[in-house]
Amino acid sequence: MTVNADPAELAKFSELAHRWWDPESEFRPLHEINPLRLEWIQGMAPLAGLRVADVGCGGGILADSMARKGAQVVGIDLSTKALKVAMLHALEAGTPNVEYREVSAEALAAEQPGSFDVVTCMEMLEHVPDPASVVRACADMVKPGGWVFFSTINRNPKAFLFAIVGAEYVLNMLPRGTHEYLKFIRPSELAAHCRAAGLAQQQVRGLEYNPLTRRYSLSSDPSVNYLVATRKT
Known part of the structure:
Protein backbone atom coordinates (compact mmCIF):
# COMPACT_ATOMS: atom_id res chain seq x y z
CA MET A 1 0.00 0.00 0.00
CA THR A 2 1.30 3.43 -0.92
CA VAL A 3 1.42 5.55 2.20
CA ASN A 4 -0.73 8.67 1.90
CA ALA A 5 1.76 11.08 3.46
CA ASP A 6 3.99 13.96 2.42
CA PRO A 7 7.57 13.39 3.67
CA ALA A 8 8.14 17.15 3.87
CA GLU A 9 5.08 17.56 6.10
CA LEU A 10 6.20 14.72 8.37
CA ALA A 11 9.68 16.22 8.63
CA LYS A 12 8.24 19.64 9.44
CA PHE A 13 6.22 18.41 12.39
CA PHE A 27 1.39 24.39 19.30
CA ARG A 28 -0.26 26.99 21.51
CA PRO A 29 -3.23 27.33 19.11
CA LEU A 30 -3.94 23.59 19.39
CA HIS A 31 -3.91 23.81 23.18
CA GLU A 32 -6.25 26.79 23.10
CA ILE A 33 -8.80 25.30 20.67
CA ASN A 34 -8.77 21.84 22.22
CA PRO A 35 -11.41 22.55 24.90
CA LEU A 36 -13.71 23.94 22.19
CA ARG A 37 -13.40 20.98 19.86
CA LEU A 38 -13.60 18.48 22.74
CA GLU A 39 -16.85 20.04 24.01
CA TRP A 40 -18.22 20.10 20.44
CA ILE A 41 -17.48 16.39 19.98
CA GLN A 42 -18.86 15.54 23.44
CA GLY A 43 -22.08 17.39 22.64
CA MET A 44 -22.89 14.98 19.82
CA ALA A 45 -21.10 11.81 20.91
CA PRO A 46 -20.62 11.54 24.70
CA LEU A 47 -17.26 9.81 24.85
CA ALA A 48 -17.44 7.76 28.05
CA GLY A 49 -17.16 4.09 27.19
CA LEU A 50 -16.76 4.63 23.44
CA ARG A 51 -13.93 3.33 21.27
CA VAL A 52 -12.28 6.23 19.46
CA ALA A 53 -9.63 6.54 16.75
CA ASP A 54 -7.80 9.87 16.51
CA VAL A 55 -6.31 10.07 13.02
CA GLY A 56 -3.27 12.32 12.73
CA CYS A 57 -2.99 12.59 16.50
CA GLY A 58 0.43 14.26 16.57
CA GLY A 59 1.60 14.62 20.15
CA GLY A 60 -1.76 13.51 21.50
CA ILE A 61 -3.44 16.73 22.68
CA LEU A 62 -6.95 15.70 21.57
CA ALA A 63 -6.44 11.96 22.09
CA ASP A 64 -5.33 12.54 25.68
CA SER A 65 -8.33 14.75 26.47
CA MET A 66 -10.80 12.26 24.95
CA ALA A 67 -9.29 9.44 27.02
CA ARG A 68 -9.78 11.57 30.13
CA LYS A 69 -13.47 11.75 29.24
CA GLY A 70 -13.63 7.97 29.52
CA ALA A 71 -13.09 6.90 25.91
CA GLN A 72 -10.84 4.03 24.83
CA VAL A 73 -8.59 5.93 22.41
CA VAL A 74 -6.21 4.79 19.69
CA GLY A 75 -4.15 7.69 18.40
CA ILE A 76 -2.42 7.15 15.05
CA ASP A 77 0.17 9.17 13.19
CA LEU A 78 3.12 8.66 10.85
CA SER A 79 5.50 10.93 12.75
CA THR A 80 7.64 8.69 14.95
CA LYS A 81 8.89 11.60 17.06
CA ALA A 82 5.42 13.01 17.70
CA LEU A 83 4.16 9.58 18.77
CA LYS A 84 7.05 9.15 21.20
CA VAL A 85 6.16 12.50 22.74
CA ALA A 86 2.51 11.43 22.99
CA MET A 87 3.47 8.15 24.66
CA LEU A 88 5.79 9.86 27.11
CA HIS A 89 3.15 12.39 28.06
CA ALA A 90 0.55 9.66 28.63
CA LEU A 91 3.06 7.84 30.85
CA GLU A 92 3.99 10.94 32.85
CA ALA A 93 0.41 12.18 33.19
CA GLY A 94 -1.00 8.75 33.94
CA THR A 95 -3.60 9.06 31.18
CA PRO A 96 -5.77 5.94 31.14
CA ASN A 97 -7.17 4.12 28.12
CA VAL A 98 -4.98 5.62 25.39
CA GLU A 99 -2.53 3.92 23.04
CA TYR A 100 -0.53 5.31 20.16
CA ARG A 101 0.43 3.57 16.92
CA GLU A 102 2.55 4.49 13.94
CA VAL A 103 0.13 3.43 11.20
CA SER A 104 -1.73 5.17 8.39
CA ALA A 105 -5.48 5.71 8.43
CA GLU A 106 -5.83 3.46 5.39
CA ALA A 107 -3.88 0.64 7.07
CA LEU A 108 -5.86 0.87 10.32
CA ALA A 109 -9.13 0.83 8.36
CA ALA A 110 -8.04 -2.33 6.55
CA GLU A 111 -6.97 -3.92 9.84
CA GLN A 112 -9.99 -2.93 11.95
CA PRO A 113 -12.96 -2.11 9.70
CA GLY A 114 -16.16 -0.97 11.39
CA SER A 115 -14.68 -1.22 14.86
CA PHE A 116 -14.76 2.34 16.25
CA ASP A 117 -17.69 4.30 17.66
CA VAL A 118 -16.05 7.65 16.90
CA VAL A 119 -13.26 8.75 14.57
CA THR A 120 -11.65 12.18 14.78
CA CYS A 121 -9.42 13.71 12.10
CA MET A 122 -8.57 17.25 13.13
CA GLU A 123 -6.19 19.71 11.46
CA MET A 124 -4.81 16.89 9.32
CA LEU A 125 -6.55 16.71 5.92
CA GLU A 126 -4.76 19.82 4.64
CA HIS A 127 -1.41 18.12 5.20
CA VAL A 128 -1.84 14.93 3.13
CA PRO A 129 -1.56 14.34 -0.64
CA ASP A 130 -4.95 12.60 -0.93
CA PRO A 131 -7.51 13.84 1.63
CA ALA A 132 -10.33 11.84 0.00
CA SER A 133 -8.45 8.64 0.83
CA VAL A 134 -8.25 9.62 4.50
CA VAL A 135 -11.98 10.42 4.55
CA ARG A 136 -12.73 6.97 3.08
CA ALA A 137 -10.48 5.31 5.64
CA CYS A 138 -12.22 7.13 8.50
CA ALA A 139 -15.58 5.99 7.14
CA ASP A 140 -14.34 2.41 6.80
CA MET A 141 -13.08 2.17 10.37
CA VAL A 142 -16.21 3.58 12.06
CA LYS A 143 -19.25 1.47 12.92
CA PRO A 144 -22.57 2.03 11.10
CA GLY A 145 -24.23 4.94 12.83
CA GLY A 146 -20.91 6.03 14.32
CA TRP A 147 -19.55 9.57 14.25
CA VAL A 148 -16.65 10.95 12.23
CA PHE A 149 -15.42 14.47 13.00
CA PHE A 150 -13.18 16.54 10.75
CA SER A 151 -11.61 19.98 10.98
CA THR A 152 -9.62 21.74 8.30
CA ILE A 153 -9.18 25.10 6.52
CA ASN A 154 -11.28 26.58 3.73
CA ARG A 155 -9.65 27.61 0.43
CA ASN A 156 -10.50 31.19 -0.48
CA PRO A 157 -8.83 34.64 -0.33
CA LYS A 158 -10.02 35.27 3.23
CA ALA A 159 -8.55 31.98 4.44
CA PHE A 160 -5.23 32.82 2.74
CA LEU A 161 -5.21 36.21 4.45
CA PHE A 162 -6.16 34.92 7.91
CA ALA A 163 -4.64 31.42 8.10
CA ILE A 164 -1.36 32.11 6.32
CA VAL A 165 -0.59 35.84 6.18
CA GLY A 166 -2.17 36.66 9.54
CA ALA A 167 -1.37 33.56 11.59
CA GLU A 168 2.10 32.82 10.18
CA TYR A 169 3.52 36.23 9.19
CA VAL A 170 1.72 38.96 11.16
CA LEU A 171 0.74 37.43 14.50
CA ASN A 172 3.46 34.73 14.44
CA MET A 173 1.02 32.24 15.93
CA LEU A 174 2.38 29.44 13.71
CA PRO A 175 5.78 28.80 12.10
CA ARG A 176 6.03 30.16 8.58
CA GLY A 177 5.36 27.44 6.06
CA THR A 178 2.99 25.51 8.35
CA HIS A 179 0.27 25.60 5.69
CA GLU A 180 0.14 25.53 1.90
CA TYR A 181 -2.80 27.39 0.39
CA LEU A 182 -3.39 24.94 -2.44
CA LYS A 183 -3.88 22.12 0.07
CA PHE A 184 -6.76 23.89 1.78
CA ILE A 185 -10.16 22.22 1.28
CA ARG A 186 -13.45 23.92 0.53
CA PRO A 187 -16.46 22.71 2.57
CA SER A 188 -18.15 21.62 -0.66
CA GLU A 189 -15.13 19.45 -1.51
CA LEU A 190 -15.06 17.85 1.92
CA ALA A 191 -18.83 17.29 1.73
CA ALA A 192 -18.37 15.49 -1.60
CA GLN A 203 -23.21 19.87 11.38
CA VAL A 204 -20.69 22.45 10.14
CA ARG A 205 -19.19 25.03 12.50
CA GLY A 206 -16.65 27.76 11.96
CA LEU A 207 -13.69 28.34 14.26
CA GLU A 208 -12.79 32.00 14.71
CA TYR A 209 -9.95 33.84 16.45
CA ASN A 210 -10.22 37.32 17.93
CA PRO A 211 -6.73 38.89 17.97
CA LEU A 212 -7.86 41.58 20.44
CA THR A 213 -9.12 39.19 23.11
CA ARG A 214 -6.81 36.37 21.95
CA ARG A 215 -9.70 33.96 22.22
CA TYR A 216 -11.13 31.31 19.92
CA SER A 217 -14.82 30.60 19.51
CA LEU A 218 -17.12 28.40 17.45
CA SER A 219 -19.40 30.20 15.00
CA SER A 220 -21.68 29.67 12.01
CA ASP A 221 -19.03 31.06 9.62
CA PRO A 222 -16.88 28.34 7.94
CA SER A 223 -15.00 30.80 5.73
CA VAL A 224 -11.57 30.12 7.33
CA ASN A 225 -11.23 27.27 9.85
CA TYR A 226 -14.19 24.92 10.10
CA LEU A 227 -15.33 21.67 11.70
CA VAL A 228 -17.64 19.05 10.22
CA ALA A 229 -19.59 16.36 12.06
CA THR A 230 -20.74 13.33 10.06
CA ARG A 231 -22.35 9.96 10.72
CA LYS A 232 -21.89 6.72 8.85
CA THR A 233 -25.08 5.85 7.00
Whole structure:
Protein backbone atom coordinates (compact mmCIF):
# COMPACT_ATOMS: atom_id res chain seq x y z
CA MET A 1 0.00 0.00 0.00
CA THR A 2 1.30 3.43 -0.92
CA VAL A 3 1.42 5.55 2.20
CA ASN A 4 -0.73 8.67 1.90
CA ALA A 5 1.76 11.08 3.46
CA ASP A 6 3.99 13.96 2.42
CA PRO A 7 7.57 13.39 3.67
CA ALA A 8 8.14 17.15 3.87
CA GLU A 9 5.08 17.56 6.10
CA LEU A 10 6.20 14.72 8.37
CA ALA A 11 9.68 16.22 8.63
CA LYS A 12 8.24 19.64 9.44
CA PHE A 13 6.22 18.41 12.39
CA SER A 14 8.90 15.96 13.53
CA GLU A 15 11.32 18.86 14.02
CA LEU A 16 8.87 20.47 16.44
CA ALA A 17 7.77 17.26 18.16
CA HIS A 18 9.50 17.94 21.47
CA ARG A 19 7.40 21.11 21.86
CA TRP A 20 3.94 19.52 21.47
CA TRP A 21 3.05 19.81 25.17
CA ASP A 22 4.50 23.29 25.71
CA PRO A 23 1.37 25.53 25.77
CA GLU A 24 3.49 28.56 24.87
CA SER A 25 5.13 26.90 21.86
CA GLU A 26 4.17 26.74 18.19
CA PHE A 27 1.39 24.39 19.30
CA ARG A 28 -0.26 26.99 21.51
CA PRO A 29 -3.23 27.33 19.11
CA LEU A 30 -3.94 23.59 19.39
CA HIS A 31 -3.91 23.81 23.18
CA GLU A 32 -6.25 26.79 23.10
CA ILE A 33 -8.80 25.30 20.67
CA ASN A 34 -8.77 21.84 22.22
CA PRO A 35 -11.41 22.55 24.90
CA LEU A 36 -13.71 23.94 22.19
CA ARG A 37 -13.40 20.98 19.86
CA LEU A 38 -13.60 18.48 22.74
CA GLU A 39 -16.85 20.04 24.01
CA TRP A 40 -18.22 20.10 20.44
CA ILE A 41 -17.48 16.39 19.98
CA GLN A 42 -18.86 15.54 23.44
CA GLY A 43 -22.08 17.39 22.64
CA MET A 44 -22.89 14.98 19.82
CA ALA A 45 -21.10 11.81 20.91
CA PRO A 46 -20.62 11.54 24.70
CA LEU A 47 -17.26 9.81 24.85
CA ALA A 48 -17.44 7.76 28.05
CA GLY A 49 -17.16 4.09 27.19
CA LEU A 50 -16.76 4.63 23.44
CA ARG A 51 -13.93 3.33 21.27
CA VAL A 52 -12.28 6.23 19.46
CA ALA A 53 -9.63 6.54 16.75
CA ASP A 54 -7.80 9.87 16.51
CA VAL A 55 -6.31 10.07 13.02
CA GLY A 56 -3.27 12.32 12.73
CA CYS A 57 -2.99 12.59 16.50
CA GLY A 58 0.43 14.26 16.57
CA GLY A 59 1.60 14.62 20.15
CA GLY A 60 -1.76 13.51 21.50
CA ILE A 61 -3.44 16.73 22.68
CA LEU A 62 -6.95 15.70 21.57
CA ALA A 63 -6.44 11.96 22.09
CA ASP A 64 -5.33 12.54 25.68
CA SER A 65 -8.33 14.75 26.47
CA MET A 66 -10.80 12.26 24.95
CA ALA A 67 -9.29 9.44 27.02
CA ARG A 68 -9.78 11.57 30.13
CA LYS A 69 -13.47 11.75 29.24
CA GLY A 70 -13.63 7.97 29.52
CA ALA A 71 -13.09 6.90 25.91
CA GLN A 72 -10.84 4.03 24.83
CA VAL A 73 -8.59 5.93 22.41
CA VAL A 74 -6.21 4.79 19.69
CA GLY A 75 -4.15 7.69 18.40
CA ILE A 76 -2.42 7.15 15.05
CA ASP A 77 0.17 9.17 13.19
CA LEU A 78 3.12 8.66 10.85
CA SER A 79 5.50 10.93 12.75
CA THR A 80 7.64 8.69 14.95
CA LYS A 81 8.89 11.60 17.06
CA ALA A 82 5.42 13.01 17.70
CA LEU A 83 4.16 9.58 18.77
CA LYS A 84 7.05 9.15 21.20
CA VAL A 85 6.16 12.50 22.74
CA ALA A 86 2.51 11.43 22.99
CA MET A 87 3.47 8.15 24.66
CA LEU A 88 5.79 9.86 27.11
CA HIS A 89 3.15 12.39 28.06
CA ALA A 90 0.55 9.66 28.63
CA LEU A 91 3.06 7.84 30.85
CA GLU A 92 3.99 10.94 32.85
CA ALA A 93 0.41 12.18 33.19
CA GLY A 94 -1.00 8.75 33.94
CA THR A 95 -3.60 9.06 31.18
CA PRO A 96 -5.77 5.94 31.14
CA ASN A 97 -7.17 4.12 28.12
CA VAL A 98 -4.98 5.62 25.39
CA GLU A 99 -2.53 3.92 23.04
CA TYR A 100 -0.53 5.31 20.16
CA ARG A 101 0.43 3.57 16.92
CA GLU A 102 2.55 4.49 13.94
CA VAL A 103 0.13 3.43 11.20
CA SER A 104 -1.73 5.17 8.39
CA ALA A 105 -5.48 5.71 8.43
CA GLU A 106 -5.83 3.46 5.39
CA ALA A 107 -3.88 0.64 7.07
CA LEU A 108 -5.86 0.87 10.32
CA ALA A 109 -9.13 0.83 8.36
CA ALA A 110 -8.04 -2.33 6.55
CA GLU A 111 -6.97 -3.92 9.84
CA GLN A 112 -9.99 -2.93 11.95
CA PRO A 113 -12.96 -2.11 9.70
CA GLY A 114 -16.16 -0.97 11.39
CA SER A 115 -14.68 -1.22 14.86
CA PHE A 116 -14.76 2.34 16.25
CA ASP A 117 -17.69 4.30 17.66
CA VAL A 118 -16.05 7.65 16.90
CA VAL A 119 -13.26 8.75 14.57
CA THR A 120 -11.65 12.18 14.78
CA CYS A 121 -9.42 13.71 12.10
CA MET A 122 -8.57 17.25 13.13
CA GLU A 123 -6.19 19.71 11.46
CA MET A 124 -4.81 16.89 9.32
CA LEU A 125 -6.55 16.71 5.92
CA GLU A 126 -4.76 19.82 4.64
CA HIS A 127 -1.41 18.12 5.20
CA VAL A 128 -1.84 14.93 3.13
CA PRO A 129 -1.56 14.34 -0.64
CA ASP A 130 -4.95 12.60 -0.93
CA PRO A 131 -7.51 13.84 1.63
CA ALA A 132 -10.33 11.84 0.00
CA SER A 133 -8.45 8.64 0.83
CA VAL A 134 -8.25 9.62 4.50
CA VAL A 135 -11.98 10.42 4.55
CA ARG A 136 -12.73 6.97 3.08
CA ALA A 137 -10.48 5.31 5.64
CA CYS A 138 -12.22 7.13 8.50
CA ALA A 139 -15.58 5.99 7.14
CA ASP A 140 -14.34 2.41 6.80
CA MET A 141 -13.08 2.17 10.37
CA VAL A 142 -16.21 3.58 12.06
CA LYS A 143 -19.25 1.47 12.92
CA PRO A 144 -22.57 2.03 11.10
CA GLY A 145 -24.23 4.94 12.83
CA GLY A 146 -20.91 6.03 14.32
CA TRP A 147 -19.55 9.57 14.25
CA VAL A 148 -16.65 10.95 12.23
CA PHE A 149 -15.42 14.47 13.00
CA PHE A 150 -13.18 16.54 10.75
CA SER A 151 -11.61 19.98 10.98
CA THR A 152 -9.62 21.74 8.30
CA ILE A 153 -9.18 25.10 6.52
CA ASN A 154 -11.28 26.58 3.73
CA ARG A 155 -9.65 27.61 0.43
CA ASN A 156 -10.50 31.19 -0.48
CA PRO A 157 -8.83 34.64 -0.33
CA LYS A 158 -10.02 35.27 3.23
CA ALA A 159 -8.55 31.98 4.44
CA PHE A 160 -5.23 32.82 2.74
CA LEU A 161 -5.21 36.21 4.45
CA PHE A 162 -6.16 34.92 7.91
CA ALA A 163 -4.64 31.42 8.10
CA ILE A 164 -1.36 32.11 6.32
CA VAL A 165 -0.59 35.84 6.18
CA GLY A 166 -2.17 36.66 9.54
CA ALA A 167 -1.37 33.56 11.59
CA GLU A 168 2.10 32.82 10.18
CA TYR A 169 3.52 36.23 9.19
CA VAL A 170 1.72 38.96 11.16
CA LEU A 171 0.74 37.43 14.50
CA ASN A 172 3.46 34.73 14.44
CA MET A 173 1.02 32.24 15.93
CA LEU A 174 2.38 29.44 13.71
CA PRO A 175 5.78 28.80 12.10
CA ARG A 176 6.03 30.16 8.58
CA GLY A 177 5.36 27.44 6.06
CA THR A 178 2.99 25.51 8.35
CA HIS A 179 0.27 25.60 5.69
CA GLU A 180 0.14 25.53 1.90
CA TYR A 181 -2.80 27.39 0.39
CA LEU A 182 -3.39 24.94 -2.44
CA LYS A 183 -3.88 22.12 0.07
CA PHE A 184 -6.76 23.89 1.78
CA ILE A 185 -10.16 22.22 1.28
CA ARG A 186 -13.45 23.92 0.53
CA PRO A 187 -16.46 22.71 2.57
CA SER A 188 -18.15 21.62 -0.66
CA GLU A 189 -15.13 19.45 -1.51
CA LEU A 190 -15.06 17.85 1.92
CA ALA A 191 -18.83 17.29 1.73
CA ALA A 192 -18.37 15.49 -1.60
CA HIS A 193 -15.62 13.28 -0.13
CA CYS A 194 -17.92 12.44 2.80
CA ARG A 195 -20.90 11.58 0.59
CA ALA A 196 -18.72 9.32 -1.57
CA ALA A 197 -17.54 7.52 1.59
CA GLY A 198 -21.04 7.01 2.98
CA LEU A 199 -20.83 9.74 5.63
CA ALA A 200 -23.87 11.97 6.13
CA GLN A 201 -23.06 15.51 7.19
CA GLN A 202 -24.73 16.52 10.47
CA GLN A 203 -23.21 19.87 11.38
CA VAL A 204 -20.69 22.45 10.14
CA ARG A 205 -19.19 25.03 12.50
CA GLY A 206 -16.65 27.76 11.96
CA LEU A 207 -13.69 28.34 14.26
CA GLU A 208 -12.79 32.00 14.71
CA TYR A 209 -9.95 33.84 16.45
CA ASN A 210 -10.22 37.32 17.93
CA PRO A 211 -6.73 38.89 17.97
CA LEU A 212 -7.86 41.58 20.44
CA THR A 213 -9.12 39.19 23.11
CA ARG A 214 -6.81 36.37 21.95
CA ARG A 215 -9.70 33.96 22.22
CA TYR A 216 -11.13 31.31 19.92
CA SER A 217 -14.82 30.60 19.51
CA LEU A 218 -17.12 28.40 17.45
CA SER A 219 -19.40 30.20 15.00
CA SER A 220 -21.68 29.67 12.01
CA ASP A 221 -19.03 31.06 9.62
CA PRO A 222 -16.88 28.34 7.94
CA SER A 223 -15.00 30.80 5.73
CA VAL A 224 -11.57 30.12 7.33
CA ASN A 225 -11.23 27.27 9.85
CA TYR A 226 -14.19 24.92 10.10
CA LEU A 227 -15.33 21.67 11.70
CA VAL A 228 -17.64 19.05 10.22
CA ALA A 229 -19.59 16.36 12.06
CA THR A 230 -20.74 13.33 10.06
CA ARG A 231 -22.35 9.96 10.72
CA LYS A 232 -21.89 6.72 8.85
CA THR A 233 -25.08 5.85 7.00
